Amino acid sequence: MEEQEGTLPQKADFSGWYNDILWRAEIMDVRYPVKGLYVWFPFGFGIRKRVYAILRELLDRDHEEALFPLLIPEHEFMKEAEHIKGFEDEVYWVTHGGTTPLDVKLALRPTSETAIYPMYALWVRSHADLPIKVYQVVNTFRYETKHTRPLIRLREITSFKEAHTVHATWDEAESQVETAIERYREFYSRLNIPVLISKRPDWDKFPGADYTIAVDTIMPDGRTLQIGTVHHLGDHFSKTFDIQYEDTKGQQQYCYQTCYGISERSIAALISMHGDDKGLMLPPEVAPVQVVIVPVIMKKREEEILQAAKTLEEELTRAGYRVKTDNRDIRPGAKYYYWEMRGVPVRLEIGPRDLDNDVVMSVTRSGGKEPLPRAEIVAEVSRKMTEYVSALHERANTHIKEHLFIVKEQEALKERVSKGVAAVHWCGNRECADRIEEISGAGVLGTEVRTDLIDSSDGDCIICGKPGSVVTLVGISY
Amino acid sequence: MEEQEGTLPQKADFSGWYNDILWRAEIMDVRYPVKGLYVWFPFGFGIRKRVYAILRELLDRDHEEALFPLLIPEHEFMKEAEHIKGFEDEVYWVTHGGTTPLDVKLALRPTSETAIYPMYALWVRSHADLPIKVYQVVNTFRYETKHTRPLIRLREITSFKEAHTVHATWDEAESQVETAIERYREFYSRLNIPVLISKRPDWDKFPGADYTIAVDTIMPDGRTLQIGTVHHLGDHFSKTFDIQYEDTKGQQQYCYQTCYGISERSIAALISMHGDDKGLMLPPEVAPVQVVIVPVIMKKREEEILQAAKTLEEELTRAGYRVKTDNRDIRPGAKYYYWEMRGVPVRLEIGPRDLDNDVVMSVTRSGGKEPLPRAEIVAEVSRKMTEYVSALHERANTHIKEHLFIVKEQEALKERVSKGVAAVHWCGNRECADRIEEISGAGVLGTEVRTDLIDSSDGDCIICGKPGSVVTLVGISY
Numbered sequence: 025m026e027e028q029e030g031t032l033p034q035k036a037d038f039s040g041w042y043n044d045i046l047w048r049a050e051i052m053d054v055r056y057p058v059k060g061l062y063v064w065f066p067f068g069f070g071i072r073k074r075v076y077a078i079l080r081e082l083l084d085r086d087h088e089e090a091l092f093p094l095l096i097p098e099h100e101f102m103k104e105a106e107h108i109k110g111f112e113d114e115v116y117w118v119t120h121g122g123t124t125p126l127d128v129k130l131a132l133r134p135t136s137e138t139a140i141y142p143m144y145a146l147w148v149r150s151h152a153d154l155p156i157k158v159y160q161v162v163n164t165f166r167y168e169t170k171h172t173r174p175l176i177r178l179r180e181i182t183s184f185k186e187a188h189t190v191h192a193t194w195d196e197a198e199s200q201v202e203t204a205i206e207r208y209r210e211f212y213s214r215l216n217i218p219v220l221i222s223k224r225p226d227w228d229k230f231p232g233a234d235y236t237i238a239v240d241t242i243m244p245d246g247r248t249l250q251i252g253t254v255h256h257l258g259d260h261f262s263k264t265f266d267i268q269y270e271d272t273k274g275q276q277q278y279c280y281q282t283c284y285g286i287s288e289r290s291i292a293a294l295i296s297m298h299g300d301d302k303g304l305m306l307p308p309e310v311a312p313v314q315v316v317i318v319p320v321i322m323k324k325r326e327e328e329i330l331q332a333a334k335t336l337e338e339e340l341t342r343a344g345y346r347v348k349t350d351n352r353d354i355r356p357g358a359k360y361y362y363w364e365m366r367g368v369p370v371r372l373e374i375g376p377r378d379l380d381n382d383v384v385m386s387v388t389r390s391g392g393k394e395p396l397p398r399a400e401i402v403a404e405v406s407r408k409m410t411e412y413v414s415a416l417h418e419r420a421n422t423h424i425k426e427h428l429f430i431v432k433e434q435e436a437l438k439e440r441v442s443k444g445v446a447a448v449h450w451c452g453n454r455e456c457a458d459r460i461e462e463i464s465g466a467g468v469l470g471t472e473v474r475t476d477l478i479d480s481s482d483g484d485c486i487i488c489g490k491p492g493s494v495v496t497l498v499g500i501s502y
Numbered sequence: 503m504e505e506q507e508g509t510l511p512q513k514a515d516f517s518g519w520y521n522d523i524l525w526r527a528e529i530m531d532v533r534y535p536v537k538g539l540y541v542w543f544p545f546g547f548g549i550r551k552r553v554y555a556i557l558r559e560l561l562d563r564d565h566e567e568a569l570f571p572l573l574i575p576e577h578e579f580m581k582e583a584e585h586i587k588g589f590e591d592e593v594y595w596v597t598h599g600g601t602t603p604l605d606v607k608l609a610l611r612p613t614s615e616t617a618i619y620p621m622y623a624l625w626v627r628s629h630a631d632l633p634i635k636v637y638q639v640v641n642t643f644r645y646e647t648k649h650t651r652p653l654i655r656l657r658e659i660t661s662f663k664e665a666h667t668v669h670a671t672w673d674e675a676e677s678q679v680e681t682a683i684e685r686y687r688e689f690y691s692r693l694n695i696p697v698l699i700s701k702r703p704d705w706d707k708f709p710g711a712d713y714t715i716a717v718d719t720i721m722p723d724g725r726t727l728q729i730g731t732v733h734h735l736g737d738h739f740s741k742t743f744d745i746q747y748e749d750t751k752g753q754q755q756y757c758y759q760t761c762y763g764i765s766e767r768s769i770a771a772l773i774s775m776h777g778d779d780k781g782l783m784l785p786p787e788v789a790p791v792q793v794v795i796v797p798v799i800m801k802k803r804e805e806e807i808l809q810a811a812k813t814l815e816e817e818l819t820r821a822g823y824r825v826k827t828d829n830r831d832i833r834p835g836a837k838y839y840y841w842e843m844r845g846v847p848v849r850l851e852i853g854p855r856d857l858d859n860d861v862v863m864s865v866t867r868s869g870g871k872e873p874l875p876r877a878e879i880v881a882e883v884s885r886k887m888t889e890y891v892s893a894l895h896e897r898a899n900t901h902i903k904e905h906l907f908i909v910k911e912q913e914a915l916k917e918r919v920s921k922g923v924a925a926v927h928w929c930g931n932r933e934c935a936d937r938i939e940e941i942s943g944a945g946v947l948g949t950e951v952r953t954d955l956i957d958s959s960d961g962d963c964i965i966c967g968k969p970g971s972v973v974t975l976v977g978i979s980y
Contacts, residue, residue, distance in 0.1 A: 114599070116608075158544060180573065
């Protein structure tokens with residue numbers, strides 16, 4: 025791409041930085057000729073592939089992957105009243121095949137409850153068929169009329185991982201909700217993304233759910249990004265789609281269900297959390313290139329240096345690293361810039377002096393330059409990777425701590441949420457929530473907050489002063 | 503599912519067998535409430551996942567995976583005249599977002615040339631950007647008005663692997679066509695599916711291509727299934743979409759392109775080629791379960807036997823096999839039936855007598871029962887797998903040989919193509935081809951046949967008798 029044009033905006037200008045990093049690091053091409061649809065560059069796809077491999081690994085422990093159709097017939101889509109109300113304005117409709125109008129309009133799934141549950145009604149017969157724990161990774165669609173943004177608010181969500189489970193009892197479904205939350209926590213921990221987990225207020229739960237638990241993170245500009253949700257569906261959908269099982273006494277019973285999803289917003293969070301003014305900083309597990317070798321050529325010893333680089337690449341590749349040697353005929357500085365932009369964890373430089381000294385010069389993407397003994401290179405690179413992951417972890421945690429505020433006074437609220445997330449006490453009344461949102465210009469994210477970062481004991485409602493009010497997160501969401 | 507209902511039709515009744523195996527082996531559920539759309543059961547998805555892992559492995563050698571949007575705006579879709587003619591009757595159109603009519607109609611991709619090439623026009627600047635070798639695995643759509651059939655003729659092709667390459671010269675593109683053919687040959691060889699590769703006649707090439715090379719196999723009923731195509735696109739699309747590069751002399755030149763695809767028909771072929779009257783026979787590499795252990799319980803020694811089964815499972819799992827122990831409380835015969843249906847390569851039975859004799863009883867899915875010494879079990883199972891793969895290979899090759907006929911006489915043609923593929927000599931004139939199709943009730947598949955199975959020297963045209971005519975395949979296609 026047009027690498028050399030201008031420079032990456034500083035990360036303090038997050039919106040500018042985010043738009044630029046997408047093409048400069050070759051994650052997404054935003055020039056596709058339809059609003060809200062984007063192209064995954066190969067490099068970006070390489071990140072996506074590895075992120076979703078982690079997600080699949082975690083789910084494959086006790087879920088099964090399947091695949092359901094994209095197109096949902098209107099009559100199924102319209103069955104669950106609350107659900108359709110939540111989606112009807114943003115559903116794309118297929119109305120024609122060739123030049124022929126279709127008898128039944130087909131919705132592009134915005135989410136797959138209404139595609140999957142008619143099948144579950146056929147799959148579930150007896151208690152022995154339960155639980156069902158199935159997931160799929162699919163493209164879903166929303167006709168977004170608001171401002172679209174790559175990976176965050178799009179019209180084709182290319183990578184929606186959605187799990188749908190069926191249980192005999194409400195309690196079992198609740199326990200599955202807890203399992204899902206733990207699985208998501210583990211997922212984001214693997215990506216070194218700190219999360220805030222809370223229960224969405226009733227008016228903001230998934231259309232058709234008993235309750236919704238959400239996973240949010242705080243972006244560099246202090247706004248929150250919802251990067252996962254877990255829904256207890258009760259028996260709403262099983263009653264609508266007639267998903268029943270015969271219990272041990274021979275009685276027909278309605279099932280209880282959950283569903284939970286993660287989209288490519290996980291990758292928006294990954295990019296944003298770890299990047300800096302120079303570009304991406306990718307966790308090694310999801311970095312398409314983990315080690316880049318830059319031969320620093322002196323004409324006289326060119327062959328010797330290239331050979332040393334080759335041997336080094338082979339040794340590290342054998343040790344299991346994804347290694348790239350950059351032999352392009354451009355100056356080393358341009359190579360450093362290029363690979364720093366793409367978030368490669370460790371750069372190794374090898375020049376005449378290094379050869380003479382039996383060392384390799386290492387530069388870690390999080391900072392720090394150090395010569396490493398050539399003979400110990402595999403162990404030394406492993407040590408560098410560990411240091412690097414610690415640095416990412418540290419940076420991310422610092423970021424969250426610096427953007428999470430305990431707010432006791434109404435007067436401080438607006439200023440605080442302009443910088444991050446406020447934890448306030450709220451009595452649970454809708455009127456007080458409306459007032460919080462009015463004062464702050466932000467939204468009530470949720471209660472029952474699960475985090476060690478703040479004291480979660482009860483207090484006086486920030487609006488009405490009612491004692492025994494619960495800790496509640498307030499923030500401006502993407 | 504409803505396992506016990508009736509029995510699998512014999513494979514000689516291929517159509518009945520195929521329809522039944524899909525649900526009996528839990529590959530696809532055909533009960534989704536829209537014609538031509540099907541659901542991948544988890545077991546079927548497990549096969550699909552492994553088949554596509556092979557395909558990705560082969561392409562990742564020198565291609566990059568990317569991802570382009572599903573929705574193609576009408577103005578891009580309509581740009582290439584021949585191409586649109588080939589697809590216009592079978593394109594699904596999205597016309598509404600919510601209740602709002604869209605300004606620009608959006609096509610669901612039937613294939614992605616018109617989604618990808620506007621981006622390539624942006625990506626290619628100079629000769630240094632070439633070649634581009636990118637692929638994606640996506641869902642594509644065809645509004646099929648003919649009879650639909652799972653995995654073979656569907657409205658949502660859930661698993662289309664399409665590669666799109668860009669080159670500086672026509673010859674380089676031709677050489678890429680050859681590479682692609684070799685890659686596809688390797689892919690089907692890994693799946694033990696024998697293929698017939700030929701050049702499609704001009705009237706049957708891909709809309710907008712210079713020429714098309716196709717990969718066909720012969721199904722159990724003698725009909726052919728196209729399971730891969732490779733197209734040399736010349737500069738048709740690069741001229742339409744303005745894909746140009748600056749050559750070393752500073753001149754703007756149009757690029758030359760290829761594209762090649764494989765869909766889930768590869769899985770239809772896999773299932774059909776290797777199955778028998780008892781169900782699937784899966785190549786170990788793509789079998790979700792490679793070894794099933796069935797404990798043959800005698801009440802007195804139940805615990806001892808279950809423990810032995812567990813140890814056995816652990817040992818084989820450590821050795822890298824995908825192993826399942828079937829501890830269900832049903833009779834052993836029902837378990838045998840169940841796992842044979844699902845094509846598990848090796849079954850191991852372990853009962854009191856086996857324990858006493860330090861053996862495990864093995865039954866290979868291709869036939870053969872043999873006690874294996876317990877102490878050597880890993881090596882012995884490996885030997886069994888090798889035997890099994892040879893048997894699959896042998897069976898498949900025999901099948902192709904028995905369904906490929908050299909036909910010299912017009913009179914024999916119709917009868918032969920009712921049983922398989924006929925190799926005839928054809929002078930290359932369209933009139934003679936029409937006559938071949940008229941007589942045979944079959945189609946001309948292609949010339950320049952690449953196979954060792956038949957002598958490919960020239961001969962007299964089966965219609966007009968012209969000498970020096972080329973070997974041409976004729977068959978009834980799915």
